[in-house]
Amino acid sequence: MAISPVDFASLLCSRLCHDLLSPVGALNNGLELLADETDPAMRQRCMELLADSARTSANKLKFFRLAFGAGGSFGEMVDPREAKAAIEGLLSDAKRTTLGWYVEADSLPKAAVKALLNLALIANEALVRGGSLDIGAEQQGDHLEIVVKIEGLRIILDAQIRQMLTTGASEDGVTSRLAAAFMVHTLVAEAAGTMQVSEPAPGVMVFGAALSPGDGRPKSVVG
Numbered sequence: 001m002a003i004s005p006v007d008f009a010s011l012l013c014s015r016l017c018h019d020l021l022s023p024v025g026a027l028n029n030g031l032e033l034l035a036d037e038t039d040p041a042m043r044q045r046c047m048e049l050l051a052d053s054a055r056t057s058a059n060k061l062k063f064f065r066l067a068f069g070a071g072g073s074f075g076e077m078v079d080p081r082e083a084k085a086a087i088e089g090l091l092s093d094a095k096r097t098t099l100g101w102y103v104e105a106d107s108l109p110k111a112a113v114k115a116l117l118n119l120a121l122i123a124n125e126a127l128v129r130g131g132s133l134d135i136g137a138e139q140q141g142d143h144l145e146i147v148v149k150i151e152g153l154r155i156i157l158d159a160q161i162r163q164m165l166t167t168g169a170s171e172d173g174v175t176s177r178l179a180a181a182f183m184v185h186t187l188v189a190e191a192a193g194t195m196q197v198s199e200p201a202p203g204v205m206v207f208g209a210a211l212s213p214g215d216g217r218p219k220s221v222v223g
Helices: 005-036 040-067 080-092 110-126 159-167 176-190
Strands: 097-103 131-140 143-152 194-197 204-211
Touching: 005 040, 005 176, 040 080, 040 110, 080 097, 080 110, 080 131, 110 131, 110 143, 110 176, 110 204, 159 176, 159 194, 176 194, 176 204
Parallel strands: 097 131
Antiparallel strands: 131 143, 143 204, 194 204
């Protein structure tokens, strides 16, 4: 499915605004409460809420910068610890999902890191009540294999997100809600790879991607 660079950039902006609206709005509300509050205990509580909202906003921005951004401060290869730190920050906001990290490589192609981060985002959102999120990446011959496994009491993956991941298309086309899935599919396709999502099963789901990253040079994520 082809989409213009301008349209895709607009979808990503919409996604960012949607995800940042809550913590930034909480910052604004907290400042308004603080301005009118005189009780020391309540002012301290407001400060704690402001700190939480600021930390959540910063964590989301750090994650989206690496997952969606150009990553200009990084070379063509990225230290996986950067991805791990970004995911840990994202998970720390809700404090309901634990991360298992099984990536031993010293560096990964930037495209592979973006695919990994966006898969982690999708998988985490599918864990409606939290659980565990395990991520692994390993070189197998000329392919880099990425596996994201989630386990939890309730797992829901929207059918259109599944379709976008595996086929690169959906009935509604590319929307802001499907932007991460479209990015994953396109990155994998441009790396001459394959994308798989396990069939629904109680309490567990696995996302798998195999990429032939070549020399690690970044490619366009839009057609």
